[in-house]
Amino acid sequence: MPNNLEGKVAIVTGSGRGVGRGIAKLMAEEGAKVVVVDPGVNVDGTGFDQSIAEVVVGEIRDAGGTAVACTESVATMEGGERIVQAAIDNFGRLDIVVLLRRDPARPHGVQHDGAGVGRRDRGPSERTFTVVKHACILFRQQRSGRVITFSSQSGLVGNSGQANYGAAKSGIAGLTKVVAKDMGRYGVTANAIAPRASTRMIGAIPESAAEIRARGGVASLSGDGGGDGELQNLDPDGIAPFVAYLASDYASNVNGQTFLVYGNTVSLMSQPRPEKAIWTESGHWEMDELSARARGYLTAGIANPAPAQQR
Ligand SMILES: NC(=O)c1ccc[n+]([C@@H]2O[C@H](COP(=O)([O-])OP(=O)(O)OC[C@H]3O[C@@H](n4cnc5c(N)ncnc54)[C@H](O)[C@@H]3O)[C@@H](O)[C@H]2O)c1
Secondary structure, three states, X not given: OOOOOOOOEEEEEOOOOHHHHHHHHHHHHOOOEEEEEOOOXXXXXXXXXXXXXXXXXXXXXXXXXXXXXXXXXOOOHHHHHHHHHHHHHHHXXXXXXXXXXXXOOOOOOOOOOOOOOOOOOOOHHHHHHHHHHHHHHHHHXXXXXXXXXXXOHHHHHXXXXXXXXXXXXXXXXXXXXXXXXXXXXXOEEEEEEEEEOOOHHHHOOOHHHXXXXXXXXXXXXXXXXXXXXXXXXXXXXXXXHHHHHHHOHHHOXXXXXXXXXXXXXXXXXXXXXXXXXXXXXXXXXXHHHHHHHHHHHHOOOOOOOOOOOOO
């Protein structure tokens, strides 16, 4: 058995299915003791099925690993605290938190009616925070820890028809960078993954999202909503090795980064940085001068990702 995570304790939320299941299993194979967190909800966030987490725990134990099931939800601060407590109660410590669970509040699809945007329930960033907050209290005391969150290309580059989901996933990427800067001094790292994988989530994307993109001449930018069939051969277990690497001691200096992971490819995403700048000698801009300089340099040649179409 490999042992790159020997002696470590990992919480993997949403690991009863999909991408998380492969991560929990690989981390256990690498020697970590794993808390498999999953209340076994439906794609729309309803329901409860404790067997979903228990099956993965059974698979880990059958393979000689160590794991316990936890059916707490990350949707509340109390749930986040109980999840962290489950690691302490069962294994006496916590080293790694991987936060995958998906937003049940209309994660994908067309939300032009604002129903998804205006919902008052917690967004995924807040749900991710419920575990991160409690884990970071421990990580700060022990001066070590790993936080690995799941964002999406939908939030990083924008995907038409996914307003709620894109905003939430962008929030997770931002939260991760803040945690990285807050916690880096305590020996903790936080990084985000934007995955592409064939899971049940992809089956839940309404065709209407792809149709709207096609009608508007907008290309699919991400794996979660493309509707273009490119995901068909993307094994969800393929995400796990890079997550395990980030969780290991080998990645102790990798902090505040975002990685696109799919199939046989792992990409380091660029960080937003000023690309071009203009300034005025007079201290404040007049519209005419600004407009001319913007057209002549700052905004010259920028391609519109969703150009206007003929009716
Ligand atoms: N699959 C993709 O191509 C893709 C693309 C971009 C981003 N992502 C992101 O990757 C992550 C994993 O996606 P997936 O495709 O494996 O999804 P999935 O639906 O297959 O699995 C998500 C799991 O989370 C569990 N879950 C739901 N609510 C929970 C809660 N409140 N507390 C704890 N667990 C909960 C579910 O029961 C489910 O087992 C998500 O954050 C998703 O947004 C996936």
